[in-house]
Amino acid sequence: MRTTSKTALGLAAFGMALAPIAGASPASAHATAHDFTANLTQLNDSGASGTAWIKLQGHTATVKVTTKGLLAGAPHAQHIHIGAKGQCPSNDTKGTGVNGALRVLDAIKDYGMIGQSLTTTGDVTPDSGLAVTRFPTGDGTYERTFKVSEDTRMALLKGKSAVVVHGVDLNKNGKYDGASKSELDPSLPEEATDPAACGALNMSQMNHMPNGGVQTGDGSTAASDNSSTMMGLAATALVAGAGGFVIARRRDAKQHG
Secondary structure (H helix, E strand, C coil), X not given: CCCCHHHHHHHHHHHHCXXXXXXXXXXXXXXXXXXXXXXXXXCCCCCCEEEEEEEEECCEEEEEEEEEXXXXXXXXXXXXXXXXXXXXXXXXXXXXXHHHCCCHHHHHHXXXXXXXXXXXXXXXXXXXXXXXXXXXXXXXXXXXXXXXXXXXXXXXHCCCEEEEEXXXXXXXXXXXXXXXXXXXXXXXXXXXXXXXXXXXXXXXXXXXXXXXCCCCCCCCCCCCCCHHHHHHHHHHHHHHHCCCCCCCCHHHHHHHC
16 A cells, blocks of 8 residues: 555654754663653543653663553554653643544644654554554553663653553544544544543652563564454454554565564
């Protein structure tokens, strides 16, 4: 399926083309560990909330995100956004979406572009920003360890990053649908990519991961033993829950074929 120029531009704005952050420098493999936390609050009256926790040592990040109030049975793209103010818009902020819904690009000036895609398996770069079958489904806990870019590392240390979870059932009918299409990919309904929750990441004094350990991965291998099940659930949700909401991307086919 050939990607249109409009879609390509939208994806670039979503995070595939990141401007380097000034002052970046290589980190030592034995760098001091830093902890960051975020309180995720709803956007677009989604009813979603949660917490995010990151331990950063050098370029290795251990990430845990817990969510509740998301659309059940549906995949929810989630990312570490960087490069702007490192903050989230308020829930009552109006956007350019249906009935004034806040869309992804409406809030770029607040939380920035994608630094890392919080996928369950495989690639974690901005290239996987819309790899829907590799994101968590519904509520739950995401846990993974992977390498981050220098841009992401510096944004975290400078307090210029946020965790954003996407996917909102705007019309409250239990699935992603509607005539309004995503500004990032016109093959998707707007509901699939509109932000549902956001939390600014701030340095914390915590020195341990809340509620247990984390599965490890390097950004190219499975993050947990149930990742195949998660991918299957996501794929089912795309077909059954979104009335044909399916993404088939050659890049993913090459990476995971």
